[in-house]
Amino acid sequence: MNKTVNIDWSKLGFGYVKTDYRYISMWKDGKWDDGKLVEDNTLTISEASTALHYGQQCFEGLKAYRTKDGKIQLFRPDENAKRLNSSCRRLLMPEMPVEKFIDACIQVVKANEHFVPPYGTGATLYLRPFVIGVGDNLGVKPAPEYIFCVFCCPVGPYFKGGMTPVNFTIADMDRAAPHGTGAAKVGGNYAASLLPHEHAVKRGFADCIYLDPATHTKIEEVGAANFFGITKDNKFVTPKSPSILPSITKYSLMHVAKEYLGMEVEERDCYIDNIDEFKEAGACGTAAVITPIGGIEYKGKLHVFYSEKEVGPVTKKLYDTLYGIQFGDVKAPEGWIVEVK
Numbered sequence: 001m002n003k004t005v006n007i008d009w010s011k012l013g014f015g016y017v018k019t020d021y022r023y024i025s026m027w028k029d030g031k032w033d034d035g036k037l038v039e040d041n042t043l044t045i046s047e048a049s050t051a052l053h054y055g056q057q058c059f060e061g062l063k064a065y066r067t068k069d070g071k072i073q074l075f076r077p078d079e080n081a082k083r084l085n086s087s088c089r090r091l092l093m094p095e096m097p098v099e100k101f102i103d104a105c106i107q108v109v110k111a112n113e114h115f116v117p118p119y120g121t122g123a124t125l126y127l128r129p130f131v132i133g134v135g136d137n138l139g140v141k142p143a144p145e146y147i148f149c150v151f152c153c154p155v156g157p158y159f160k161g162g163m164t165p166v167n168f169t170i171a172d173m174d175r176a177a178p179h180g181t182g183a184a185k186v187g188g189n190y191a192a193s194l195l196p197h198e199h200a201v202k203r204g205f206a207d208c209i210y211l212d213p214a215t216h217t218k219i220e221e222v223g224a225a226n227f228f229g230i231t232k233d234n235k236f237v238t239p240k241s242p243s244i245l246p247s248i249t250k251y252s253l254m255h256v257a258k259e260y261l262g263m264e265v266e267e268r269d270c271y272i273d274n275i276d277e278f279k280e281a282g283a284c285g286t287a288a289v290i291t292p293i294g295g296i297e298y299k300g301k302l303h304v305f306y307s308e309k310e311v312g313p314v315t316k317k318l319y320d321t322l323y324g325i326q327f328g329d330v331k332a333p334e335g336w337i338v339e340v341k
């Protein structure tokens, strides 16, 4: 494919760009059809679809990276497939076979290859797989039909000119209930987070930190990213809770901390009253890999970790290593990289 596109890669943000092809598969009469690439970027669905009324939908987010030698690779797409299926099980939606999910991602990247940003720009092709309940239905019950779709948009580097720490406050609301859908990547959690996010932004913070919904004493999520801290004795610590969305970036960083940087790693409770156990802290997710946390406002006081201006050295090393693995500059653990060819 020799198509080219006229995009200033350095100006790309995180916004919708209509690309040429997306993959669609329909679930009807108890099974997924073969699936295909289509050019139309709109969906026509019944007005009575459960996705519209009862939030029966889930999504994923992953990226395709251009390497130095011009190849294109996906980072752990099997993990996104497994997580999509766990979200589907939670909302009584049909699962998508892992192989079919990965094949759909590969087809979409290949068909839109000219939208994969060049190596060195820090920009990537973001993939958005999702499943929605559709079809005629009025009562509260699982939909009769489902659509699985993967579309993609080129997105810019999260940090333009160096990693800059940002400050967070504690949320005035919960994003998920105890024993609710916190661990599922579903739109409802995001709808619930819009207002507390707006409250935090209005008060000058990047976003808010969600505490555990049962006791409000433990850190769970940082906006739509997972939390980690580096203790004074250099351990990588991240919260463990059934209402946290299991971030693939987080589990990858745990591996990097242990196997590449020789650090001890702990998944356990992180009490907000004990945040001064951390000398550095960060938020992690596919979008930014890591956003360094400058400080957290709690009970009217800003608790600063390493610095409000500069990223800490351990956070920087974790970031550089995982970023290097994703762009093919650092050797990846077995099975983490899927080449698109």
Ligand SMILES: *Cc1c(COP(=O)(O)O)cnc(C)c1O
Pocket: 061, 185, 221, 223, 224, 225, 226, 245, 246, 247, 248, 249, 250, 284, 285, 286, 287
């Ligand atoms: C997607 C998501 C994350 C990050 O997960 P990654 O797999 O690392 O991208 C963290 N928290 C929430 C609430 C999410 O939806």
